[in-house]
Amino acid sequence: MTDYITLLKENDLKATIQRTSILKSIDHAGHINIDDIYEDVRELHPTLSLATIYKNIILMQEHNVIVEVPMNGEKSKFELKKDDHIHLICQGCGEIQDTDITQKTQEALVIENFQLSSSQINLYGFCQKCQSR
Amino acid sequence: MTDYITLLKENDLKATIQRTSILKSIDHAGHINIDDIYEDVRELHPTLSLATIYKNIILMQEHNVIVEVPMNGEKSKFELKKDDHIHLICQGCGEIQDTDITQKTQEALVIENFQLSSSQINLYGFCQKCQSR
DNA sequence: ATAATTGCAAATTTTTTGCAGGTTC
DNA sequence: GAACCTGCAAAAAATTTGCAATTAT
Numbered sequence: 656m657t658d659y660i661t662l663l664k665e666n667d668l669k670a671t672i673q674r675t676s677i678l679k680s681i682d683h684a685g686h687i688n689i690d691d692i693y694e695d696v697r698e699l700h701p702t703l704s705l706a707t708i709y710k711n712i713i714l715m716q717e718h719n720v721i722v723e724v725p726m727n728g729e730k731s732k733f734e735l736k737k738d739d740h741i742h743l744i745c746q747g748c749g750e751i752q753d754t755d756i757t758q759k760t761q762e763a764l765v766i767e768n769f770q771l772s773s774s775q776i777n778l779y780g781f782c783q784k785c786q787s788r
Numbered sequence: 789m790t791d792y793i794t795l796l797k798e799n800d801l802k803a804t805i806q807r808t809s810i811l812k813s814i815d816h817a818g819h820i821n822i823d824d825i826y827e828d829v830r831e832l833h834p835t836l837s838l839a840t841i842y843k844n845i846i847l848m849q850e851h852n853v854i855v856e857v858p859m860n861g862e863k864s865k866f867e868l869k870k871d872d873h874i875h876l877i878c879q880g881c882g883e884i885q886d887t888d889i890t891q892k893t894q895e896a897l898v899i900e901n902f903q904l905s906s907s908q909i910n911l912y913g914f915c916q917k918c919q920s921r
Numbered sequence: 922a923t924a925a926t927t928g929c930a931a932a933t934t935t936t937t938t939g940c941a942g943g944t945t946c
Numbered sequence: 947g948a949a950c951c952t953g954c955a956a957a958a959a960a961t962t963t964g965c966a967a968t969t970a971t
Contacts, residue, residue, distance in 0.1 A: 725858035
């Protein structure tokens with residue numbers, strides 16, 4: 656995704672430079688928290704305020720452009736909205752990698768008497784790099 | 789679990805009335821956030837302070853007595869530490885139900901090049917009650 | 922007896938709000 | 947041009963800290 660303007664308009668939001676900058680930051684990072692977005696975005700737009708980021712993070716969530724990824728013991732991160740997927744969170748380097756939900760996993764999550772609408776799966780462990788250290 | 793004193797001591801924490809009260813509140817609720825613990829606990833111990841709750845929530849997490857359950861768009865909840873399990877979060881009534889991770893699910897979560905140590909699975913949808921409304 | 926814990930008040934950090942001026946469509 | 951958005955500063959909410967008095971072992 657590189658056309659943030661289209662993404663915003665498709666979701667009934669005006670395309671301001673502040674919003675496209677925030678989206679670019681989120682997209683590049685993959686998963687990023689508000690403070691890091693702020694730091695990031697200020698390089699190109701030094702006047703972009705934290706209040707604007709807070710307001711837009713809320714708004715863009717409401718408009719299904721981004722999604723919150725709540726984290727254990729730290730501030731929530733945000734990612735661009737996409738199909739449900741699994742987060743592989745490395746306890747060594749902290750990196751978050753995305754991986755698809757397989758058919759097999761999907762089937763395994765069918766639970767009696769619960770009508771599933773979406774899933775949020777975080778797996779903690781060690782990525783390849785950190786295993787070999 | 790009803791013997792909170794033992795639970796604390798086993799994990800190298802002194803058994804204070806404040807701590808057992810907090811644990812009781814968490815245990816009864818199943819999943820509960822800090823403000824609700826505070827409200828709860830004050831019924832029996834009106835002087836128990838919010839600062840004490842914050843301090844102990846951190847400490848009891850460090851000592852593996854409780855676990856954070858970060859939530860989308862709201863304050864984290866906490867639960868007693870137990871084996872990994874799945875949270876069924878009802879989008880109708882908000883209730884969180886626990887369900888075991890089956891052998892099948894466990895197998896489905898084996899991912900190449902990732903050494904799994906723990907999992908955090910939240911499923912959003914509708915519980916039986918809310919489906920029939 | 923000792924070390925740890927509590928409650929309070931104050932400090933800090935995080936998030937939200939109101940509004941005048943500027944921007945998007 | 948109308949409605950919406952931004953940045954600022956101020957307000958509110960959430961969390962942490964320091965310390966004297968108290969409590970658990």
